[in-house]
Amino acid sequence: MKIKFYILLLLCCIQGRVLLAQEKQPNILFIAIDDMNDWTGFLGGHPETITPNMDKLSKKSVNFTNAHTSAPGCSPSRNALLYGVQPFNSGLYPFYEHNIHEQLMQQYTSLPRLLKENGYSTFGAGKIHHGTLKDPREWTDYLDTQKNKKVFRKGEGYIKGKNGKYSFRPTLNPDEEHIDHQVASYGIEKLNEKHDKPFFLAVGIVKPHLPFDAPARFFDALPENITPPDMIENDADDIPKTGKSLRKIGEYNHYLNKDVWNDVRKAYLACISWADYNIGRVLDALENSAYADNTIVVLWSDHGYHLGEKQTFKKFTLWEEATKVPFIIYDGRPQEKLKPGTYSEAVSLINVYKTIADYTNINTPEYVDGESLVPIVKNQSVKLEDPTIISWGRGNYSVRNKDYRYIRYFDGGEELYNHKIDSNEWHNLAKDSDYQKIKNELNAHLPKHEKPMVSEHVSVWSIEGADKEKFKAKKSSSTTKNGNKNPKNKTK
Template identity: 35%
Template sequence: MKFFRLHILFLLFIHHNASSTGKPNVIFIAIDDMNDWISLLDEKSPIKTPNIRRLANKGMLFTSAYCPSPACNPSRVSVLTGLRPSTTGVYGNNSDWRKALPDRKTIFQKFKDAGYQVNGAGKIFHHKMNGAFHDELSFHDFFHMRKQKHPKKKLNKAPEYGSIRTDWGVFPNNEEDSIDFQTINYCIDKIKEKKDGNDKPLFLACGIYRPHSPFYAPEKYHSMVGEVGLPLKKSDDLQDLPSGAHELHKRTKWFWDGMSKLESKIPGSYDRFIKSYAACCAFADAQVGRLLDEIERSLPEDETIIVLWSDHGFHLGEKNHIEKFMLWEKTTHVPFIMVVPGVTKPGSECSVPIDLTVLYPTLLEVCSLPIKEKCDNKSITELLMGKNNWESPAVMTYMKANHAVRSERWRYIRYSDGSEELYDHDRDPNEWINVANETNNLAVIEEHRKWLPLNEKKQVPNLTR
């Protein structure tokens, strides 16, 4: 069966790449902290993402894609190595991933080995301690994320609230001073170079930093979003949370609690925060648009694979939470698009729940690269081809022994202390009512428990320096 599938792909690529190296270019776009409250995934959302939609129209949009972990470092390492946090022990944002996995080939190294020119820019690996988690082995050339500039005083007028990173508003004045604008400039140059005669196939990793905090975007994008409104909340939503959820929530509670205090001191602060997140999404979308413009100008459509994903979602106050770092829908549901010429039908959608550990084996398979490494998930090539034969649910992990399992209808969460949550998305899309304790759901829980990772590796040491 596998041979048959690869044979079909091989034929498709032979057909579509007859004029070139036989290897498609790959444009690999990673976005930071973009959740599902965007028009791409929620038609009614006031946060419009027309450029990401433009990309989705070229290939397949996965409407039920989930991150492997709701934190930058474990999610990115997992997506880029094809291994879950429970396999590697890379659970936290400080986990020294390369020291723990010295021999694991990243997705970029696999393309280097296959003769690709592999370039990257912006935030690809977690941006820690001035790029300490960047992986030199992965790229021929890399344009590091520009340093974040800050206004002289916090724009939210709340110096006591969080750090300088906990800020939002109109900044910088000149769009060209934005980190992502410069990241995209580099990517545009690399695409032009490819057009102008670089014979090697191009693998270009483009890491867009917004909508990650600080929630700064130029004026144009704030004007663009207009009235956004506030996210839906249920007043007593936390009453049915189990002990494990409260324990995990402890570290980040200040963000929401502080917002409530700030709102009473400076009315309108929460609204301005939400609008700033929306403006950052509009800005990120515009940067995707600039990249797409250049791809359309310079790269042959039938020889260019494009992938877009976000490393995790973000709560904007739902469940009294402003942050990622939890295992609920808003922290884990992400945009994910694959454009594979000759394989994906333009404008197609797949609603099967998957997590992004599929990306590593899938991208290697659709590019006919060898996969000798053990991966924690399988390739979704058949889903890309329009089949619907996927059986495993999406699995997410945050810190050791806390996992979520998302099937079409349910989200099941089990925390390290054994406590559980269960949400019925058919009836409760906002995850307001925890039904884990209802006896008639025992069979559902049993079914979902089967997918919890069996072997959970000890957390690897943190990077210190």
């Protein structure tokens, strides 16, 4: 009897330690979304969007309604967030080949690695880094997704080119044949398992990234004619040279000349609804799991997206449509008594690293940029020390605070927009004498020092700003010398 008693006592002690660890360190559900702008219900970005699951989450969370990426492109945005370093402090301004990962892992400690090295089980699926990286230094387990040939509903949507990347069509495949469904199912599986350590569960939803293909029912739920975003014909008249060059107006004109902008926008909204559906599956699983009362949900998109505004398609600009992102933090621990609400001050995703470290009581490396948002989640009257800084190429920066956006390009070109009266950023006030004080105040927040651009493993097509001409000349010289063109990574 004594032996049984001591065994029972030992088991109780072990269970007690597990529960205590869970109380001290919450689980983290980390939902990363690819290329989603503010066309969601909880941000009010488009009147016809259908996002009931994210809307539901936002109502019980802190919804950061003025959140912005560190860079309007998948690779630099995710590098900044996952390694905790602004592009102007890391030199990671453009896109990079996936094999830069080892170099970065030698220099920095990624967020999942930080958590794993401090006692967390780390599970990942879908797109977390830019590229599927299953590094055992970061992940306890990572899902292998299964690609399947898509079956499309005939005669609907639009496709540009032959490789399927620029496709805007409804699919007829079963849900489980889509990558995002597999990713969400993996998240559900992990939430249904028993864990003896706190966990970091990263669910990387790929849509609405190109191609804009999604199950047909999400197209059918939308009206035939999609409301276009607000635009004016002379929008580019007061934009400086470099700003105009970032627009890549050829893609905008292609869809205009083909008269398919409605197809493009409808497909984008369908993909947003499809992403929301899968996010909802994971959130429902969390709500019904044993971890509902001890999990922090951090939902974010890596950058925004242009759907015709400023005669632009995709991202890669320093304007609102490309930098503004959905960003929600939910603290499910009843002892924290989270007061839901919205936060309208400008906030950068660079703060995610320190925020999660703060929640998990883990010290961050000294080089990590940003500040913890935990005080804001607890009290939305708290203000951050600095406005948000966005980079797209060395020397090209945007500064965003609650009411204004200031842009300065590497060649000295400037833009200033007053969001209190011009949310579409149609009227550049940089030369208006009445706004010089505000412009100077925002200008003072620009980085005083820029790290040189990391040139190893760089995707040359994505270089902008002060390094663009140098690398164009270098590439041209290399082409002339070798008699052929260097291969380019065109993964965008």
